[in-house]
Amino acid sequence: MSDGVIVRLIILLIFFAYLTGCGGSLTSDEDLDALARVKSALAISGETKLAVTEYRAAFGRWPDEKSREKLYQANGDLSNPFQIHVRKYGKIEIIFGRGSRAHPLEGKRLMLVPAVVKEGVRWSCVTNDVPEKYLPDCVHQSAS
Numbered sequence: 001m002s003d004g005v006i007v008r009l010i011i012l013l014i015f016f017a018y019l020t021g022c023g024g025s026l027t028s029d030e031d032l033d034a035l036a037r038v039k040s041a042l043a044i045s046g047e048t049k050l051a052v053t054e055y056r057a058a059f060g061r062w063p064d065e066k067s068r069e070k071l072y073q074a075n076g077d078l079s080n081p082f083q084i085h086v087r088k089y090g091k092i093e094i095i096f097g098r099g100s101r102a103h104p105l106e107g108k109r110l111m112l113v114p115a116v117v118k119e120g121v122r123w124s125c126v127t128n129d130v131p132e133k134y135l136p137d138c139v140h141q142s143a144s
Helices: 003-020 029-059 065-070
Strands: 082-086 092-096 109-117 120-127 139-142
Touching: 029 082, 029 092, 029 109, 029 120
Parallel strands: 120 139
Antiparallel strands: 082 092, 092 109, 109 120
């Protein structure tokens, strides 16, 4: 083979690797949509995190069951892009739904877990099934 053919083959292989998403980058529309859904859920859950944090500051404890029902919850069935629920100990659970079509996040769960620190409350993301490449805006922890 001539040098020109080898160079063309290398360029073709690099181009193919780029198109197929080798290297773990978010190249598909599905990946970009999943990342957008996680970012949207985290942004909307910010209001709930604030409510839980303010409750803790006002009462010195996490919301009980009756109080949790009054805090913001974006609910519905799993045909929605996601649901937000306040759980025990101030944890906020995000359950990803299907939306208008099948989706790689469907049925997966992301838990926002509060921890009291000197400065106030620090929130961490805990999940066993949402791929890490979709978790850009929170402290990543694995559920045990």
